[in-house]
Amino acid sequence: MRANYKLFILFLVFAGRVESAQPDTGELHRLQTGLERMLNENIVSFWYPETLDPAGGFRLHHDGQGDWLGPADKVLVVQARTVWFFSRLYNDGYGGEEHIEAAKHGFEFLRDKMWDPVFGGFFWAVDDAGQIATRPHKHLYAQSFALYALAEYVKATADTSAFDLAQDLFDLLDEKAHDVEYGGYQEWFLRNWQPGPQPGAYMATPPGGKLMNTHLHLMEALTAYYLVSGDERVRERLLELMFVQANAVVRKRLGVCTDKYQRDWTPILEPPHNRVSYGHDIENVWLLIAAHNAAGLTNVPQRDLYRQLMDYALKYGFDHETGGFYSAGKFDAPADERQKVFWVQAEGMVAALTMYRETGELKYWQAFVKTYDWVVERQADWAHGDWHAVIDKDGAMLGAKAGRWKSPYHNGRAVLESLRLLKKMRAEWQP
């Protein structure tokens, strides 16, 4: 009896400790409200309807104040990302009919102006009017965003022409670019799908080689496309990309990813390639978790890897004072590029929250909250809308609001993903 009593006390102490260490309903409410405000008043309000180009597609050419700078080439990466964003906004119940119309507007430009009717696949860039392919060659990085956008758009609209286009693109990539011998994809091709010229790759892919970054986004795209297609061939490619992202691109002794590879996945580590980009590593963590979930595989055997990548970024790449993730650094050394880039904060939020959900470890929750607070206080531009591209180490705000790399995809997704996870936590909440 006495022993039981002691155990009971011990249980109370333990339970109390656990409870006080967990996020409480008040905090969950604060975060959800704050994120919804950011979505509506900072992000959507900036991109809609401002970026819809009456001539087709999206106009994405805005300076740091959010002022439009006039016509510019339309670049597949960001055209696709913006289609993706409006589709996802709608799919998550935060967008209305006007937003799915905006997605449709962007999809039609992809289909009619950016798809190459002669050789298949999408151009890297076309002119403002969509009449001329200004950068006609094919890089898998951009193709992956097109597939990602098509998949999310199909989910929103069940548009069969979009589904057919996604299927054509997947088949084409399988035929032209999938590397049967070494796994993953060959990345860089001429417009006609002959091997790309060197130098001159749009993404600095090494001659005949491969990038972690490209394969990260291929994994992301196939995750989304598998979920809408249920096609077993897609799952096979997805599994391979998961092995690439969980093994080939990881420098395991260090606990980091590196970016450049020979075709057979031999890492290229000569300077300047012996560096860590924290944003890519932690983005990889949550996209791997999402890929495993989509493919119906357990994440548990991979937790050791996820922890290793996250903990490295938290150790060397996290600003423990004001929150947020730095940009890059040397191996096994603190960050030496200490600016805060918008997309790194976005991926950091989702990665930290996903890891908290995966492991229950409080340090990940704290990293999420601190990054969120940094974004609300510093990265978000409440005066002109959207997020500052860069806050440099002295606090200066730099970079454009919209351009050939910047669109509502990273930060919009971060807010939507975080909301999805927080709402799950509130639904599962047991006081």
Add this chain to the structure above:
Amino acid sequence: MLARLMLCSCLLAASAVAAEPEVLGERARTLRKILYENMLPFWYPQSIDKQHGGYRLNHDIQGIYQGDSPKYVVTQARMLWFFSRLYRSGLGDTRHLEAARHGYEFMRDALWDSEYGGFHWAVDVEGKQATMADRHLYGQAFGLYALSEYALASDDIEAKKLAETHFALLEERAHDKQYGGYIEYFRRDWSHAPADSMTFFYTTPATKLMNTHLHLMEAMTSYYRLTRDPLARERLIELIQIQSNAVWRKRHGACTDGYQLDWTPLTGRWYGLVYYGHDIENVWMLIEALDGAELSKGPFRDFMRRMWDYGLEKGYDHEQGGFFYTGRLGQHAGRKNKVFWVQGEAMLSALHMYQLTGKTHYFEYFSDILRWIDVHQVDWENGEWFEEIDVQGRAKGVKAGEWKAAYHHGRAVMECLLILQDLQREQLSP
């Protein structure tokens, strides 16, 4: 380190001749001599227990039979696997299929538990009574591996059915749907053993071992080749992930053995050990598993190379050839005895790596390990390999017993011969 560098420079000099036809032929001759003059005369026909069924495996260091002893699923299954593979590979003949059939019948009639399903860990010599009836997945893995290989060798529908029953049972009772991998230890009736009880591996029932999952991956590869069951492929993929990630201490580049159910690594004296043989064995089994599941090996090349690098740096005998037994994580080998199975697995792993990467230093390590085996590990006088050669060069152990059968090194010799045939064929083709 110096010794390693010196060896490397010798190897570079020798690399031009590494895999020329006469070198391949020479290695194959040595392996054939070991298989046909050292191993087979020892195991066949004397290991066949004509009186009680199954195999008699109780021979001292000189190869002298020590009399009746219990029959263990691990080694009974390993012998069944050996004879089946010998026949199916074309390196043996119908006598060996008969020897396999003989072992299969004992597995089916005496070791298989018709009441609760699964294999007993051990039965008495006559196969009448279970002497150790608890279920350990390590033993079950060998059961499934042997049944699958026998069914492939014999086309025996009944053996295939038993393998399917066994797989379904493991799926229902032991597959860990929550954390991945398998729960390892059960009572005879597949109820969970008490948390404080001790398994046959001196672990708690809630421990997961790299070693067990290594052999589950091996078994699942064969079972999937036999059945093409998509569910088996899913389990194989999960085991590939476990063996290439969860059990690998990435900072060091080596595997450790013990894990909690959720794959949190166990630490401490017992679990801080690296078994070089398991790591090197893991490399080639992953190659086989990926081939079996028709998955690309490319994404795992870095992992495989790192595993080999660790073994070569910490656990390889750069003077005499061959791998030492164990060492603490991150340190050089502490136990430097040469164990038979470690040499067998390492020889095969080196040749697989050569075939996969075309890097000639792997062929040189293959040759170096084979040389050690031929000169030291093989007992040319009394047959079979010595279980162990200690640091003073003394032979120790037994020839056949509770753990020792013809499987590790018999497999290594057979599979190396088959790979050499492939390599020779590739050289002949224009």
